[in-house]
Amino acid sequence: MTRVFSGVKPTGHLTLGNYLGAMRQWAAVDQHEADAVFCIVDLHGMTVDHDPARLRRLTRQAATLLLAAGLDPELCTVFVQSHVDEHARLSYVLECVATDGEMRRMIQYKDKSARERARGGSVRLSLLTYPVLMAADILAYGAGEVPVGDDQAQHVELARDLAVRFNQRYGHTFVVPKATLPRVAARVMNLQEPTSKMGKSDDSGPGIVYLLDEPDVVRRKVLRAVTDSGREVVYDREGRPGVANLLEILAACTGGNPESLASVHQSYGALKKDTAEAVIEALGPVQARHKELCADPGYVEEVLRHGAEKARAMARPTVDTAYRAIGLLPPVAEPALNAAR
Ligand code: TRP
Numbered sequence: 001m002t003r004v005f006s007g008v009k010p011t012g013h014l015t016l017g018n019y020l021g022a023m024r025q026w027a028a029v030d031q032h033e034a035d036a037v038f039c040i041v042d043l044h045g046m047t048v049d050h051d052p053a054r055l056r057r058l059t060r061q062a063a064t065l066l067l068a069a070g071l072d073p074e075l076c077t078v079f080v081q082s083h084v085d086e087h088a089r090l091s092y093v094l095e096c097v098a099t100d101g102e103m104r105r106m107i108q109y110k111d112k113s114a115r116e117r118a119r120g121g122s123v124r125l126s127l128l129t130y131p132v133l134m135a136a137d138i139l140a141y142g143a144g145e146v147p148v149g150d151d152q153a154q155h156v157e158l159a160r161d162l163a164v165r166f167n168q169r170y171g172h173t174f175v176v177p178k179a180t181l182p183r184v185a186a187r188v189m190n191l192q193e194p195t196s197k198m199g200k201s202d203d204s205g206p207g208i209v210y211l212l213d214e215p216d217v218v219r220r221k222v223l224r225a226v227t228d229s230g231r232e233v234v235y236d237r238e239g240r241p242g243v244a245n246l247l248e249i250l251a252a253c254t255g256g257n258p259e260s261l262a263s264v265h266q267s268y269g270a271l272k273k274d275t276a277e278a279v280i281e282a283l284g285p286v287q288a289r290h291k292e293l294c295a296d297p298g299y300v301e302e303v304l305r306h307g308a309e310k311a312r313a314m315a316r317p318t319v320d321t322a323y324r325a326i327g328l329l330p331p332v333a334e335p336a337l338n339a340a341r
Pocket of ligand 1: 008137147
């Protein structure tokens, strides 16, 4: 069975974009059809200025929401990255395989570091090395497939390159992974800025629907979504990105398709209304389950503890192999008590 690995970064409250674009597919498809491993990548949440208490809170919340969205610990592995040392252990080894030039070419690094410098801030070194840690996440588990949005495709490509290079230099150690774009999932755009993704990290509220938004809040955000000039509802991603985004969200929530949904809506207002209600309906069960899980924090903790244990057992042998292959002297095992005498 193919191993699938994906990660979610606890840098903001999870959004409708995370849900329709990833989590829902993980729950509906991946955990049933693959040996699926899902990681809350908290180490990745420290590459830019962060607040320790908030990181902790968001990590727990992301775990709770993944379960609320339907990930079943009986079917897949859910854990927190920092609970498993193998990620950091392998990341350093991969830093000895990756090059400085490769890191500086990463689009996300270029964008984020330029933005940070423009604000007069300093850029954490971990922002530069982030893709190596992400490669370690993937390679430690021997994942063949990595379902991610297209903004992460370049990082998965790097993981491939590093796997191939390591294997050539030091002997076959890693499965060479590939990115898979989610089949059914929508690419949900910001409601106020329909040409950019509905990301959780750019905490600019009105264009982002959070998974835990109350129905009234969802309604307000969707009804105030930016639409395009023109009046008829047509599905045209290029020319009418705002309307196209609403149609795609509605399609993703109801299982319809954007073209035919366009033809049954007479006005932007009607489309917004239907979209708002469809989103509220889609989020309802997730929110209800989230509430139940919050009332039972011991359960979530136990899932994460057990998840980390399973994850460690999966990653450890591969990372040990990489350590040996690259020339690190194996530690001598502690002699058994009796044998020592
Ligand atoms: N970089 C990914 C993001 O920002 C999160 C991530 C970290 C990830 N490690 C991963 C995704 C490994 C897939 C596999 O969304």
